Amino acid sequence: MDRIALNPAVHFGKPCVAGTRITVQDVLELLNEGLSFAEIIRDYYPALEVEHIKACIRYAIALVASEDIHLTAVPA
Numbered sequence: 001m002d003r004i005a006l007n008p009a010v011h012f013g014k015p016c017v018a019g020t021r022i023t024v025q026d027v028l029e030l031l032n033e034g035l036s037f038a039e040i041i042r043d044y045y046p047a048l049e050v051e052h053i054k055a056c057i058r059y060a061i062a063l064v065a066s067e068d069i070h071l072t073a074v075p076a
Contacts, residue, residue: 001062003055015059017052020045027056 005018015024022045030040037053 001055001059003052004059017048017056020047022048022052024056024059027053028060031057 003018004015004024006013006015010016010021011023016022017024017027027040027045027048030044031053035043037050040053041048041050
């Protein structure tokens with residue numbers, strides 16, 4: 001996770017690609033739109049590398065994996 005940084009002075013502390021102001025959310029939204037890694041780098045963020053995009057995905061996975069889910073039964 002050394003490629004992802006959280007800094008309260010950058011985007012209100014949202015996780016960003018280290019050394020940039022590119023948020024993990026922005027990268028994930030482009031992936032969600034169906035863009036390839038190459039398209040994201042070429043058309044949006046030429047400073048990124050493939051490993052930065054993979055780090056964004058790993059960060060999101062780690063975030064979801066750490067969630068506590070509490071299920072309750074719904075009365076019928």
